[in-house]
Amino acid sequence: MIFYEENPAEIVEADAVVGIPSSNEGETIAMTTAQVDKGLLESFPGMRCAIINCDNNSSDGTREAFFSAPGSVPRLYVSSEPGSRGKGRNLHNFFERAARLNPKVLIVIEADIKNISPIWIRNLGTPILKGAGFVCPLYVRHKYEATLTSSVIYPLFRCLYGRRVRQCTAGDYGFSPKLLDSYLNPPFWGQMLDNFGIDIFMGNVALTSRLPIVQSVMGIPKVHRQVEGDWQLSVIFHEVVGTIFDLMQVYDGFWQQVKWSKPTALFGTDLQEVETPLPVDINTKRLHEMFLEGFNKYFGLWEQVYGPTVAPKLQEIRSIELQHFSFPAQLWMTILFDSAVAYRRMSSAERISLLDGLLPLYLGKVLSYVKKTERMSLQQAEEHIENECVMFEENKPYIIRVWTKGEMG
Amino acid sequence: MPKILVVDDEEHIRLLYSEELKEAGYEVITAENGYRLLERIEEEKPDLVVLDIKMVDYNGLDLLQDIRNQFYDLPVILSTAYDTFKEDMKSIAADFYVVKSFDLTELKKKIAMALETRLPG
Numbered sequence: 232m233i234f235y236e237e238n239p240a241e242i243v244e245a246d247a248v249v250g251i252p253s254s255n256e257g258e259t260i261a262m263t264t265a266q267v268d269k270g271l272l273e274s275f276p277g278m279r280c281a282i283i284n285c286d287n288n289s290s291d292g293t294r295e296a297f298f299s300a301p302g303s304v305p306r307l308y309v310s311s312e313p314g315s316r317g318k319g320r321n322l323h324n325f326f327e328r329a330a331r332l333n334p335k336v337l338i339v340i341e342a343d344i345k346n347i348s349p350i351w352i353r354n355l356g357t358p359i360l361k362g363a364g365f366v367c368p369l370y371v372r373h374k375y376e377a378t379l380t381s382s383v384i385y386p387l388f389r390c391l392y393g394r395r396v397r398q399c400t401a402g403d404y405g406f407s408p409k410l411l412d413s414y415l416n417p418p419f420w421g422q423m424l425d426n427f428g429i430d431i432f433m434g435n436v437a438l439t440s441r442l443p444i445v446q447s448v449m450g451i452p453k454v455h456r457q458v459e460g461d462w463q464l465s466v467i468f469h470e471v472v473g474t475i476f477d478l479m480q481v482y483d484g485f486w487q488q489v490k491w492s493k494p495t496a497l498f499g500t501d502l503q504e505v506e507t508p509l510p511v512d513i514n515t516k517r518l519h520e521m522f523l524e525g526f527n528k529y530f531g532l533w534e535q536v537y538g539p540t541v542a543p544k545l546q547e548i549r550s551i552e553l554q555h556f557s558f559p560a561q562l563w564m565t566i567l568f569d570s571a572v573a574y575r576r577m578s579s580a581e582r583i584s585l586l587d588g589l590l591p592l593y594l595g596k597v598l599s600y601v602k603k604t605e606r607m608s609l610q611q612a613e614e615h616i617e618n619e620c621v622m623f624e625e626n627k628p629y630i631i632r633v634w635t636k637g638e639m640g
Numbered sequence: 641m642p643k644i645l646v647v648d649d650e651e652h653i654r655l656l657y658s659e660e661l662k663e664a665g666y667e668v669i670t671a672e673n674g675y676r677l678l679e680r681i682e683e684e685k686p687d688l689v690v691l692d693i694k695m696v697d698y699n700g701l702d703l704l705q706d707i708r709n710q711f712y713d714l715p716v717i718l719s720t721a722y723d724t725f726k727e728d729m730k731s732i733a734a735d736f737y738v739v740k741s742f743d744l745t746e747l748k749k750k751i752a753m754a755l756e757t758r759l760p761g
Contacts, residue, residue, distance in 0.1 A: 361709075369729070393759045395732070441761035443712045448729055491757040493715075496708040497733050610727060 233324045234288070234312035239298075240305035245281035247271055247356060248334040250325035252318045253284060256342035257291035260284065261300040263342050268302025270352025275360075278335075283328055284342075285321040286310045293342075319429035326414045334408050336360055341402045346454040354447040354499040355405035364442020366405035366498070367396050367434070370453040373508035374604055374612035378597045379471060381616050384431070387475060387567065390623035390630075392438035392482075393489035396446060399438070400430035400471070401453065410440060418481045427467045428474030435478045439485045448499035451506045461521075468593065469586045476574040476582075487631050491624055508609065518598040519553045525591025532588045536573045537566055548595065558592075558599035560619045561626075566592055568630040575634075642755055643667040645686035647677065647703070648719065649695040653740065657690060660744045666751070674698035678710055686714075688754055690747070691734075693720040701730040708733045715754035717747070 249267050253260055264282060271280040281304065284297040288310045298306060309328050311320045322339065329337055336359040338352060351368070358366045380398060389395050413436045417424065424432055437444060479486065526549055534542045544562055551557060570589050574582055604612040644666045646657045654670045661668045669684055671677060673695050681689070689707065693700035700718060707716055718725065718737035725731050735757070736750040 393757070397732075441759075446732075485760050488760045489758060491753055493713060493757055493759060494708070494733050494735055496712060497705060497730060500705060500730050614726070 232312065233309045233327060234315075235310040236328070237294070237298075237308040240281075240307070242281045242305045242307050242332065244279060245305075245332040246278040246335045247275045247280045247338070248283060248329045248332055248336070249281075249338045249340055249352065250283045250285055250322065250329060251297070251340055251342050252286075252321035252325065253289060253293050253297075253342035254287035254316060254318075254321070255289045255291045255293060257289065257293045257296045259345065260293055260342045261296040263340060263344055263347055264297055264300035264306075265302050266347045266349055267340055267352060268300070268304045270349030271304050272302075273349050274353035274356060275336075280304045281307060281332060283307045283309060283325055285325040285328070287316050287321060288313045315425075317425035317429075318427075319425040319432075322429050322433075323415070326411055330408070330411045330415065336405060337408060337411075338405045339403055341455060343455045344403075344453060346451060348451070350499075350502075351403070351449060354449060355403065358445040358447065358496070358498045359405045359407050362443065363405075363445040363496070364407045364409060364440055365434075365437035366445045366447050367399050368401050368403055368449045368453070369398055369446045369497075369499075370401060370449050371451055371506055371508050372398070373452075373511040374607070374609050375511040375513050375601060376452075376508065378600065379468065379593075382563070382593060382596050382600065383472060383567065384475070385616070386564070386620045386623045388434065388438060389492050389620050390627055391479065391486040391489065392435070393486075393492045394438055394444055395492050395494050395620075396434070396438070396444055398446075399434035402430055403453075404433060405447075406433075406437065407442060409442060410436060413440065419477065423470040423474045423477070427470035428477075431471055431474040432478065435475075435482065439482050444495045445498050446495050448497060448502055448505075450499070450502040450504065452509045454509065465587075465590060468590050469583070472570075472589065473574075473582065473586055476571050479571050480575055483634065487634070490627065492620075513601050515553060515598055515601055518594050518601070519556065522591050522595035522598060523549065525588065525595075529588035529591065532584060533592075536585065536588070537569050541565060541569070545592075553598075556595075556598055556602050558595045560596075560622055563592075563596045564619075564623050564626055565629075568626075568633060571630070572633045641665065641667045642687040643669065643684070644688050644690060644751065645669050645671065645681065645684065646690045647671045647674065647695075647700075648690075648692040649673050649698075650692070653692070653719075656742065657744070657747075661748075661751070664748055674700075674703045677703055678706055681707065681711060681714070688715040688717065688751060690717050690719050690751075693718055693725050701725065701728055704733050705730055713759075715757070717750050717754060719747070
């Protein structure tokens with residue numbers, strides 16, 4: 232719900248609308264807004280443009296920084312009520328306010344990006360004007376960056392919904408107003424959609440919309456605020472994976488019909504220079520410790536949820552030293568599929584426990600990926616992930632079988 | 641009978657693919673380069689394209705972008721002598737790739753998978 236609005240330019244209509252969700256982003260939003268402004272003027276000359284800052288009632292001068300950023304594109308500020316937090320609420324306000332402007336193209340750019348370039352606006356917006364429904368960026372990423380995407384989101388989305396979208400939840404998107412109705416009327420709304428689940432929701436709706444999806448080559452890494460500490464990792468993991476599992480129930484009629492997967496169209500392949508990814512430090516010792524700690528807390532749960540064939544395999548992995556650590560992709564796939572099925576029939580409290588218990592297994596899978604790919608180039612690591620995705624697709628009949636068996640039970 | 645368009649500038653490859661794929665139960669049409677390829681696809685409406693990456697005067701990866709932009713869901717299998725093309729990001733718009741060989745087992749497997757691919761709507 233929009234609690235407060237400032238529309239000094241009295242914007243009533245706009246063809247290209249960029250939303251910048253924020254929560255105390257006073258330090259970065261001026262630079263982001265200036266680059267968005269420049270990108271809109273360069274990419275869409277002659278079109279009516281607007282920038283909307285959808286904020287969480289920030290107290291650090293975000294609103295003032297947004298309005299005072301250099302540029303000439305008309306701006307509008309909306310805020311959720313005091314005390315409410317989360318990108319999801321901000322984006323809901325963006326959808327609501329932008330819908331009233333009768334736009335032809337909508338773009339979302341996160342406020343904390345430190346290296347945004349005006350060309351991002353062209354790359355996220357132009358394919359929509361050419362008929363695409365949803366545009367995802369393809370940032371330059373280190374092989375160890377976004378491991379939740381590589382290990383969970385990409386293989387699951389691809390296997391379930393049949394479209395190969397590598398960075399479907401990168402946080403920045405272009406989309407068609409045709410998706411606004413679905414975005415404004417989600418099948419459910421909860422705490423997870425208020426926060427990190429919103430990116431999953433947006434991507435998931437796009438994947439099931441039957442509208443063309445385009446991946447846009449951005450040519451550079453996205454430099455923004457990083458996840459801080461184990462606590463935030465746990466929150467993100469819960470909200471992302473929980474939202475995927477929630478939406479699997481909503482869209483099961485869709486994904487049960489999907490067989491194999493298809494690529495998307497690409498945009499931005501004309502970029503002359505592509506930067507190298509930023510270095511990522513991975514603490515393998517800590518990952519190993521967190522995986523092993525999971526046995527003390529969750530082994531009973533794992534036996535109960537994943538059955539008698541998985542538990543002994545986990546015990547076997549437990550006995551492998553860090554140096555030779557390996558978590559088979561086939562086992563990880565079975566665990567993810569079985570988790571989705573179990574989640575479906577659990578109470579809210581049981582679901583939290585299930586996701587708590589899945590987190591150390593995910594960290595074990597990440598550790599295994601790091602060990603397997605440590606001597607690989609980025610391209611070889613990508614091929615490794617692609618091969619795992621094919622394995623997920625080959626095992627699609629398994630998830631359909633256990634899912635429908637759950638229905639009968 | 642699914643119709644396959646083979647685009648390759650080497651005549652012996654076009655002949656090999658045509659004969660083997662016809663034997664496998666497909667209707668096969670060929671093109672020796674990318675000239676008027678999009679118009680050809682529009683007219684002939686193939687169910688799948690097997691596309692050579694390196695042709696004289698034509699870059700298969702650029703043709704792939706053109707095909708994907710105009711025929712979003714048309715399956716395209718890249719056919720190549722070398723797998724260095726994977727370094728080019730444009731290749732991810734292909735459904736599959738195969739390394740050229742006189743044994744077409746892999747190509748036939750990929751064709752079957754591409755034609756079996758099913759998305760609602």
